[in-house]
Amino acid sequence: MRVAFASGKGGTGKTLLSTAFARALADREPGRVAYVDADVEEPNGHLFLHPEKVTTTRFSVPIPVLVDGRCRGCGACQRFCAWHAIIALRNRVMVLPELCHACGGCIQICPDRALREQMRSIGSLSFGTTGGLAWHSGRLDVGEARSTPLVSAVLESAPEGALTVVDCPPGTSCPVLAALEGADRVVLVTEPTPFGLHDLDLAIRLCRVLGLPHVAVLNRADLGDGGVRDHLAENDVPLVAEIPFEREIAVAVSEGRIPLADSPALKEAVERLIELLESPGGPS
Amino acid sequence: MKQIAVFSGKGGTGKTSLVASFAALARRAVAVDTDVDAANLALLLPGEDTSEKAFYSGRRARIDPERCTGCGACRDACRFGAVRAVGTRFEIHTISCEGCGVCGLVCPVPDTITFEDNLAGTWRIRHTATGLLVHAQLGIAQDSSGKLVAHLRREAETLGERAQMPYLLIDGPPGIGCPVHAAIGGVDLVVAVTEPSVSGEHDLIRLLDLAEHFRRPISVVINKADLAPKVSTRIRRVCHGRGVPVLGEIPFDPLVPRLLAQGRLPLDARPATAEAIRETWKAVSEATERG
Numbered sequence: 001m002r003v004a005f006a007s008g009k010g011g012t013g014k015t016l017l018s019t020a021f022a023r024a025l026a027d028r029e030p031g032r033v034a035y036v037d038a039d040v041e042e043p044n045g046h047l048f049l050h051p052e053k054v055t056t057t058r059f060s061v062p063i064p065v066l067v068d069g070r071c072r073g074c075g076a077c078q079r080f081c082a083w084h085a086i087i088a089l090r091n092r093v094m095v096l097p098e099l100c101h102a103c104g105g106c107i108q109i110c111p112d113r114a115l116r117e118q119m120r121s122i123g124s125l126s127f128g129t130t131g132g133l134a135w136h137s138g139r140l141d142v143g144e145a146r147s148t149p150l151v152s153a154v155l156e157s158a159p160e161g162a163l164t165v166v167d168c169p170p171g172t173s174c175p176v177l178a179a180l181e182g183a184d185r186v187v188l189v190t191e192p193t194p195f196g197l198h199d200l201d202l203a204i205r206l207c208r209v210l211g212l213p214h215v216a217v218l219n220r221a222d223l224g225d226g227g228v229r230d231h232l233a234e235n236d237v238p239l240v241a242e243i244p245f246e247r248e249i250a251v252a253v254s255e256g257r258i259p260l261a262d263s264p265a266l267k268e269a270v271e272r273l274i275e276l277l278e279s280p281g282g283p284s
Numbered sequence: 285m286k287q288i289a290v291f292s293g294k295g296g297t298g299k300t301s302l303v304a305s306f307a308a309l310a311r312r313a314v315a316v317d318t319d320v321d322a323a324n325l326a327l328l329l330p331g332e333d334t335s336e337k338a339f340y341s342g343r344r345a346r347i348d349p350e351r352c353t354g355c356g357a358c359r360d361a362c363r364f365g366a367v368r369a370v371g372t373r374f375e376i377h378t379i380s381c382e383g384c385g386v387c388g389l390v391c392p393v394p395d396t397i398t399f400e401d402n403l404a405g406t407w408r409i410r411h412t413a414t415g416l417l418v419h420a421q422l423g424i425a426q427d428s429s430g431k432l433v434a435h436l437r438r439e440a441e442t443l444g445e446r447a448q449m450p451y452l453l454i455d456g457p458p459g460i461g462c463p464v465h466a467a468i469g470g471v472d473l474v475v476a477v478t479e480p481s482v483s484g485e486h487d488l489i490r491l492l493d494l495a496e497h498f499r500r501p502i503s504v505v506i507n508k509a510d511l512a513p514k515v516s517t518r519i520r521r522v523c524h525g526r527g528v529p530v531l532g533e534i535p536f537d538p539l540v541p542r543l544l545a546q547g548r549l550p551l552d553a554r555p556a557t558a559e560a561i562r563e564t565w566k567a568v569s570e571a572t573e574r575g
Contacts (some may be wrong), residue, residue, distance in 0.1 A: 008322045010295010010458040017481065042293050042490065044483040082342060082384050092360065098465075103363050103384030115499035142493040156533050170295040170458050171321030172428065174427040193544045195300065199322040209379065218331035223538055225545035245538070249512075254512030256482035 002164040003277065004038075006184040008199030008206075010170035011281050012189045013219035015039075016249070017050045017269070020258050021187075022133055022165040024270045025277075030132030034162040038179035039169040040123060040138035040150045047256045051128030051135035059138065060119035061099045064106050070114035071217055077106035077115065098145045123150045125157055134159060151178035163277075173203045178208075184215040186272060188237070192224030197231055215276065216270055220245040241269030241278060285314075285444045286572045289471040289500075291464065293487030297477045298507040301540065302548050302561070303455040304328035308549055309565040313415045313451040314444035318433045318467040320405065320422040325455045328549060331412035339420065339435060341428035343383040345376045351396040358362035358387035358397065379425045394492060404428040407436060409443065416443055429457070433466035451569075456499040468494070473572045474502040475531070480515035488519065503529045503571055505564055508536040531571060532564025537556045 005018035022035035037045040064077070064086060075088035085099035086106050097120055109113045139153035140147045151169070155178070155219040158164045168179040180186065186207050200216070207214040216232050221242035223252040230238050243249070243265045251260035260267050288306070290299045298566040300317075303325060307315045311448060317325035347358070347364070352373045359367040359374055366380035376387075388397040391495035405428070418440040422429055437454070445453045454471065468474060474495050478488040490503065495502035504523050509516045516533070523530050537557040540550045551558045 009324070010292075010322075012296060023480050039459075041461045042483075042487045044294070046487060047482040051548060080385060080389075082382070093354045101382055101384060103382065103386050104361070105384050105389060108361075108389055109388065140461065142460060142490055143497040145465050147459075147461045171429075172424055173321050173422055173429045175459075175461070176321075177425055177427075191541075193541050194327045194547065195322075195324040195544065198324055198327060202322060202424065220541070223541035226543075227545070249479075250511050250536075253479040253483070254515045 001167060001277070002183050003185050003187060004166040004168055004180050004188045005189055006168040006176060006180065006203055007170060007189045008203035009190070009195055012191045012196060014189045015044045015048065015167055016122050016253060017187065017219070018165050018167040018190050019045055020260055020266055020270050021273055023049070023258050024260060025163060025165070025274060026131065026133035029163065032163055033165045034136060034158045035136035036154055036164055038151050038154055039185050040140045040147045040154065041169060041175070043137050043139050045167050046135065046137060048135065048258050049130045049135050051130045054126055054128035056124050056126040057098060058121045059085055059123045059150055059153055060103050060121045062117035063100045063102065063120045064095055064115040065118045066093055067114050067116055070112045074110045074111060074114050076111060079104050080084050080109045091157060101146065102149070108222045123148070125154055132226065142230055143204060147175045147176045148180055149173050152181065155165040155179070155181065172206045176206070180210060180212060183212055185277070186212045188216045189219055190216055190228055191220050192218060192226065192228045194227070196224070197228045201231065215240045218242045241272050243269050285449055285452050287452040287454065287471040288568060288572055289454035289456050289467055290475045290477060291468070291491055291492040292458060292477045293460060294419060294483050295458035297484060299477050300324045300455055301544060302477055302505065303453050305549050305551050306565050306568070307412070307414050308447045308551060309562060310451050310453070310569070311414055311447055313453050314447065314449045315415070315417045315453040315455065316440035317417070317419040317438050318436060320420045320429050320432045320436070320463065321457065323419050323421055325545060326417060326419045328418045328544070329410065329412045329548065331410045331417065334396065334409045336406045336408055338403055338536045339405045339407055339432055340401045341431045342402045344378050344381050344402045345383065345387050346398050347374055347376055347399070348396050349373055351393050353393055355392060357392060358385050358394040361386050361390040368569060382427060382563040395443065398543045405432050409439070415428050415449055415531040416447065418443065426551060430462035430466040433457070433463045439466065440558045448506050460490050464494065468498050468500055471491050471500055473568065475568055476498050476502055476504045477507055478504060478519060478555060479508045480506060480519060482511040485515060485519055485522070489522065492528060503568065505532040505534065506530060507534045507535040511536045529571065531567040532560060534564065
């Protein structure tokens with residue numbers, strides 16, 4: 001079972017909800033739950049979960065490199081590359097590694113077999129544990145452009161058969177798609193502002209395109225207006241819980257704590273999500 | 285025309301409300317929303333839009349089911365998992381297809397796999413009270429955000445130069461990846477909006493590293509600074525240690541989300557909030573002039 005926390009808009013409380021949910025779930029079923037931080041551009045889960053016994057490995061993607069002396073400068077690779085990541089010069093090529101999507105096409109199309117693939121490191125993968133909860137995280141190196149392969153890798157690193165909680169990146173494009181891959185359910189964390197509403201609508205449409213069952217949690221529910229609630233009702237998206245703005249939550253978040261003990265509203269939201277997970281039919 | 289780009293790393297720190305306030309305070313500016321995944325700036329800068337323009341980027345593969353022999357060469361070659369078996373034939377899962385063309389390269393039956401231009405999103409120009417806004421919407425589940433950002437910036441630059449606007453204000457996307465790279469290149473000043481939390485601080489440091497990587501001058505604004513004064517102090521210390529100026533501190537104001545809900549700017553919030561934003565814009569515009 002894999003539950004993904006997504007939002008469209010950033011800063012709505014995905015990490016707050018997903019870490020609290022994973023923590024509460026692991027307290028009930030120690031050793032069976034994994035938290036996966038799929039926001040590899042800005043991973044934050046560790047700041048709240050404080051994992052121990054952390055192991056980190058480098059993560060690499062293949063890029064083309066020249067085999068000495070073979071290139072005759074025909075330019076087939078440059079013409080083929082959809083991302084303009086390879087420039088043919090006289091008898092050699094220049095590769096722009098940040099632009100390369102690692103499709104392997106240039107290697108295949110080269111008539112002189114002048115290119116081969118070499119692994120290039122773009123970030124790191126870490127795992128650790130925290131009180132019966134497994135923590136898996138990816139971290140893109142600063143200056144790297146393409147996070148999608150690392151998002152997929154961190155999801156694959158999670159143990160099979162675990163209850164997996166995925167903390168998604170914001171947005172609705174490729175890194176989010178990669179993070180939602182294989183999700184059984186999506187929890188959309190939103191807020192009652194026009195921004196929250198606008199981006200929630202995009203996130204709902206994304207879930208529909210992907211055919212993923214989804215529910216919503218409304219964070220800072222008392223700051224803003226009611227538009228989000230109406231929109232959820234009109235779209236038949238169950239609103240599982242509302243969490244008001246509480247200074248206790250803001251303070252805990254500022255200090256890197258999960259305020260399950262300080263905020264009854266957060267605790268209740270998490271319990272409702274767990275109930276939903278355990279219900280046989282689940283959300284529509 | 286000076287280009288000021290507002291980023292945050294972490295989402296939800298207040299980039300968009302700050303950019304909209306800057307646009308109002310600048311009096312004349314062209315603004316561009318480069319958070320094309322989830323574009324919100326238009327919600328705060330009302331005005332009249334030009335007609336929607338299509339943005340095509342890349343291609344998507346299509347397999348002719350009549351010609352496909354089911355050999356599976358395309359599936360084996362595709363690195364994006366975009367070729368899926370349907371019965372004895374194969375089909376492209378369009379959402380996963382990145383349009384690289386490798387399937388077409390390996391297919392043994394001519395004209396079986398064809399490529400169509402991909403409609404990645406739409407964009408518009410808006411005439412607002414204080415200038416222009418260039419904004420877009422990336423299609424759901426699209427992968428060309430960096431290219432769309434680059435396109436919007438070129439349009440905004442051309443429009444701004446033509447209208448002799450003093451400022452180009454860029455509302456940046458969250459994160460540090462490809463759309464951010466497209467939005468940060470060549471700007472005169474990066475303004476990093478952070479908030480006093482462990483996440484805000486963590487993501488700010490990555491943004492400072494990114495600005496250094498791209499050799500762009502960066503300054504910091506701490507939003508909701510009074511929510512956790514100790515963390516704000518720590519952030520100021522980090523900035524000081526790296527020689528990064530903190531150009532503004534804006535207090536937490538519960539009125540702000542209520543105003544946003546009415547499409548109003550935080551400049552209408554409590555006097556202390558409005559004053560802090562005005563001071564911040566003054567410092568930002570002066571820092572940009574100094575270069």
